[in-house]
Structures are given as C-alpha cells and as structure tokens.
Amino acid sequence: xxxxxxxxxxxxxxxxxxxxxxxxxxxxxxxxxxxxxxxxxxxxxxxxxxxxxxxxxxxxxxxxxxxxxxxxxxxxxxxxxxxxxxxxxxxxxxxxxxxxxxxxxxxxxxxxxxxxxxxxxxxxxxxxxxxxxxxxxxxxxxxxxxxxxxxxxxxxxxxxxxxxxxxxxxxxxxxxxxxxxxxxxxxxxxxxxxxxxxx
Amino acid sequence: xxxxxxxxxxxxxxxxxxxxxxxxxxxxxxxxxxxxxxxxxxxxxxxxxxxxxxxxxxxxxxxxxxxxxxxxxxxxxxxxxxxxxxxxxxxxxxxxxxxxxxxxxxxxxxxxxxxxxxxxxxxxxxxxxxxxxxxxxxxxxxxxxxxxxxxxxxxxxxxxxxxxxxxxxxxxxxxxxxxxxxxxxxxxxxxxxxxxxxx
Numbered sequence: 474x475x476x477x478x479x480x481x482x483x484x485x486x487x488x489x490x491x492x493x494x495x496x497x498x499x500x501x502x503x504x505x506x507x508x509x510x511x512x513x514x515x516x517x518x519x520x521x522x523x524x525x526x527x528x529x530x531x532x533x534x535x536x537x538x539x540x541x542x543x544x545x546x547x548x549x550x551x552x553x554x555x556x557x558x559x560x561x562x563x564x565x566x567x568x569x570x571x572x573x574x575x576x577x578x579x580x581x582x583x584x585x586x587x588x589x590x591x592x593x594x595x596x597x598x599x600x601x602x603x604x605x606x607x608x609x610x611x612x613x614x615x616x617x618x619x620x621x622x623x624x625x626x627x628x629x630x631x632x633x634x635x636x637x638x639x640x641x642x643x644x645x646x647x648x649x650x651x652x653x654x655x656x657x658x659x660x661x662x663x664x665x666x667x668x669x670x671x672x
Numbered sequence: 673x674x675x676x677x678x679x680x681x682x683x684x685x686x687x688x689x690x691x692x693x694x695x696x697x698x699x700x701x702x703x704x705x706x707x708x709x710x711x712x713x714x715x716x717x718x719x720x721x722x723x724x725x726x727x728x729x730x731x732x733x734x735x736x737x738x739x740x741x742x743x744x745x746x747x748x749x750x751x752x753x754x755x756x757x758x759x760x761x762x763x764x765x766x767x768x769x770x771x772x773x774x775x776x777x778x779x780x781x782x783x784x785x786x787x788x789x790x791x792x793x794x795x796x797x798x799x800x801x802x803x804x805x806x807x808x809x810x811x812x813x814x815x816x817x818x819x820x821x822x823x824x825x826x827x828x829x830x831x832x833x834x835x836x837x838x839x840x841x842x843x844x845x846x847x848x849x850x851x852x853x854x855x856x857x858x859x860x861x862x863x864x865x866x867x868x869x870x871x
Contacts, residue, residue, distance in 0.1 A: 521728045529720045531842035535855055545871050546862050643730035656734055659858035663745050672744050 477506040479649040481637050483514040484561035484583075486645035487540040487551070490591045492658040493584060494549045496648070499661060503668035505650070509572075509580050511565045512637035514645055521643055525558050543658070550592045559590075559598035563621055566630045567603050570620040571612070573629070578610075585610050676705040678848040680836050682713040683760035683782075685844035686739040686750070689790045691857040692783060693748045695847070698860060702867035704849070708771075708779050710764045711836035713844055720842055724757050742857070749791050758789075758797035762820055765829045766802050769819040770811070772828070777809075784809050 478500050482489030493509075500507045518524060526536040537553070544551030564586045572579035589595035589606050596602055600621050608614040620626050641647075641654055648655045648664055653671065655664045666672060677699050681688030699706045717723060725735040736752070743750030763785045771778035788794035788805050795801055799820050807813040819825050840846075840853055847854045847863055852870065854863045865871060 517730055521730050523722070523728065529722065529842075531716060531720050531837065531840060535840065535842070535853060538853070539855070539859075542862065542871070546865065638730070641730060641734065643728075643734070654734055654737070656738070657858065659856065660738075662861075663741065666745065672741070 475505060476651055477508045479510055479640070480507050481510045481512055481640070481642040481645065481647040481649070483645040484511055484564040484586055484590065484597055485558040486514065487536075487591065488543070488658045489645035490551075490587045491543060491547055491549055492646035492648075492661070493587050495547065495658065495661060496646070499665055499668075503665070505668065507580075509568070509583055510633065510637060511561070511568050511583065512634045512642060513560070513562065513565060515560060516634050517638055517643040520638060527558065547658075552592050552594055554590055554594055554596070556596045556598065559596065561597055562630070563600040563603040564597045565634075566621050566626050567607055567617060569629045569633055570617070570623070570626045571607070582607060582610050582612070674704060675850055676707045678709055678839070679706050680709045680711055680839070680841040680844065680846040680848070682844040683710055683763040683785055683789065683796055684757040685713065686735075686790065687742070687857045688844035689750075689786045690742060690746055690748055691845035691847075691860070692786050694746065694857065694860060695845070698864055698867075702864070704867065706779075708767070708782055709832065709836060710760070710767050710782065711833045711841060712760065712764060714759060715833050716837055716842040719837060726757065746857075751791050751793055753789055753793055753795070755795045755797065758795065760796055761829070762799040762802040763796045764833075765820050765825050766806055766816060768828045768832055769816070769822070769825045770806070781806060781809050781811070 478496070480492070480496050482492060496507055526532045540553060541551050567586070568579055568583050571582050585606050586597055586603065589602070590597045595606065603621070604614050604617045607617040640649060644656045646658055650664065650667060653667060655661070677695070679691070679695050681691060695706050725731045739752060740750050767778055767782050770781050784805050785796055785802065788801070789796045794805065802820070803813050803816045806816040839848060843855045845857055849863065849866060852866060854860070
C-alpha cells in the first residue's frame with residue numbers, strides 16, 4: 474500500500490464532517506489508508522488573521538445555507554448545531570489520547586464525536602459531553618476524564634495542531650497526499666483524480 | 673425560457689475565469705440564459721474585512737498551486753498573470769459600457785479580457801490594454817477610451833458593483849439562480865443539480 478492520506482479537520486467544521494463520511498470510501502477505491510488528524514482551526518485563523526465564516530458579514534448567511542445543502546447534495550445526515558462554531562479542544566484531546574492506544578478505534582471515536590455534534594446537537598465544547606460520547610464507544614468514562622486533564626495529552630494535542638499548521642493546513646478538511654494539498658470537500662473530485670494519476 | 677442565471681465575477685479572479693469557460697455550456701444544457709455581471713471583489717473584501725487569498729499567509733501558497741491545477745482539472749488553458757491580483761476597474765467599466773449597446777457582444781468582450789489576462793499575461797489593470805483588447809474585438813479604440821473616462825460609465829459600474837454586494841456576492845464566481853446562491857466554480861456540481869431540480 475502507498476503512503477497514507479493525511480486528513481486534517483476540525484471537529485466543529487461542517488465541511489470536515491462531510492469529508493469524514495467521504496474520505497474512507499474514496500481512499501479505499503484507490504487502495505490508500507487514511508490518517509485522521511484533527512486540529513484546531515482557531516490556531517490557523519490566528520496565523521491568517523481570519524475568522525470563522527459565520528463571523529464574516531457577507532459570508533455568514535451563505536455558509537448557513539450551504540452547510541445543509543452540501544449535506545443533502547452528498548446524501549449525508551446533517552443538523553445544524555445550536556451552539557456553533559465551538560472550540561473542539563476536548564474532542565481533539567480525546568482523539569489523540571485514544572489514537573495513542575488504538576488508531577482504528579480512535580477513528581470510530583472521531584466519527585462518533587462528529588455524529589453527536591452534527592446529527593444530535595450534542596455540544597462537543599462541553600468536556601463532559603465528550604466523555605459521554607467516548608463512554609458510548611466503550612471507553613472508560615473516568616479514564617477519558619483523567620486524560621482530558623492530563624498535561625501529556627494536552628501537550629500531544631498542541632504538538633499535533635502545530636504540526637498541522639506547519640504542514641500548511643488552514644481549513645477543514647485539508648488533505649495531503651504524497652505532498653499535494655487539497656483544501657475543502659469540494660476538492661475531493663481533484664483528490665480522486667490525483668490518486669488515479671497526478672495531473 | 674426560465675429566468676437567466678446571474679453570473680457575478682471579478683476579472684482578476686482565476687476561479688471566475690474558469691467559471692467563465694464552464695457557465696454557458698452548463699446553462700445551455702438546462703435551457704437557461706446567463707447574465708454576466710462583473711463586479712469588484714475589493715468592494716466585498718472591504719465589507720467583509722477580508723483580503724485576497726494571496727495576502728493570507730497560509731492560503732497564499734495553496735491558491736497559487738490550486739489555480740493552475742484547477743485549470744488543468746477542467747482542461748482550460750491557464751497562465752498565471754505576472755501582475756496579480758489587479759484592480760479590474762477599467763475592464764469592468766468597458767464591459768458595462770459595451771453591454772448597454774449589445775449584451776451578446778459585451779460577453780465576447782468579457783471573454784477576450786479574461787483570455788488576455790489569464791492566457792497571454794496582458795495586465796488588464798492598464799486601461800490602454802483594455803482599449804487594445806476591445807479594439808481587437810472590433811470596438812473603436814477612441815470610443816472605448818472615451819467611455820472609460822465617462823462619468824456615466826463610472827456611475828453605472830459603481831451601481832452594478834453595489835447591486836452585486838447587495839445581492840450577497842462576496843466571491844468570484846458567485847452565481848444566483850432563482851434566488852439560490854452558489855459560491856465558487858467548485859459549486860457548479862450543485863448548481864447543475866439544482867437546475868435539474870432544487871434539492
């Protein structure tokens with residue numbers, strides 16, 4: 474198998490959520506693995522001097538219409554979270570704690586977090602909600618709670634966020650395959666063709 | 673025929689240029705006309721407090737790679753202009769002057785302006801270059817030169833730019849069909865499906 478596809482995303486990002494439902498079938502068709510790399514868009518926004526699209530005057534109405542329309546277009550369930558966007562720090566820390574133990578299981582946790590936020594309106598900014606989601610995936614609630622407060626987990630998360638930005642990630646999803654970056658679920662058509670043959 | 677598709681774009685925008693090559697075949701397949709509405713992204717950036725992507729630290733390298741890659745993906749000739757981006761005021765004024773006389777001919781002028789900028793590296797910020805492009809399309813050079821200095825043409829252009837922003841345009845391309853907005857050439861897949869049937 475060739476190099477894995479690096480899949481950068483933020484747990485508060487609707488387009489990252491849509492990408493999370495599409496990336497694995499796409500990768501599988503091209504016999505590639507996917508490395509899931511959640512990070513925090515807020516850190517990229519700080520570097521770029523930018524803001525979430527919902528805070529940009531002419532963009533805000535547009536994206537609130539485009540999020541559910543894009544979900545319908547791809548046939549993916551979507552419910553606009555009532556608290557949006559959020560800082561997905563706890564969710565990101567839970568993922569990096571989990572992936573250090575078992576990467577495949579951590580991907581299932583990531584999907585469960587996305588499903589909770591984007592289909593059941595669970596506020597993932599609340600660490601206790603992240604603990605509950607992890608518990609529903611079979612993790613020990615007390616262990617997750619301890620991990621979220623663990624300095625080593627915080628440090629690992631910060632290292633991963635910094636590495637994402639050093640890699641050039643500034644949006645969600647942001648996918649890198651063999652050094653070639655693709656920003657947005659709306660570049661998955663180009664990503665698929667690139668996986669067939671770089672153009 | 674149903675309502676025309678409103679096609680908003682900026683003459684300095686690579687994605688607007690790509691869209692200009694794709695919008696008419698797409699519209700024709702759905703038996704729609706297209707109204708070409710160049711405007712000035714700078715005015716939208718002012719409202720949004722945003723900047724061209726080439727001035728955003730993490731975005732700049734990405735878009736300079738994505739512009740030619742997207743052109744190759746769509747099979748459209750593309751050469752990165754050496755002066756980029758530019759204020760396309762003269763080009764936009766020339767278009768609105770021309771469209772007041774003959775809309776179909778003005779569309780051909782718009783295409784000639786895009787081709788000059790994005791395939792032959794003609795700096796369209798220079799009014800004399802816009803005059804030359806128009807002359808090559810059969811317009812009288814002296815008439816174009818006079819039009820670019822005409823207060824009525826300046827006013828018409830400002831009115832159109834203001835109307836685009838009032839309509840919600842903040843990017844290029846920005847397409848509105850029956851009240852539904854689509855931002856980006858990467859929404860043309862959704863646009864095409866919408867034209868078949870709103871979803």
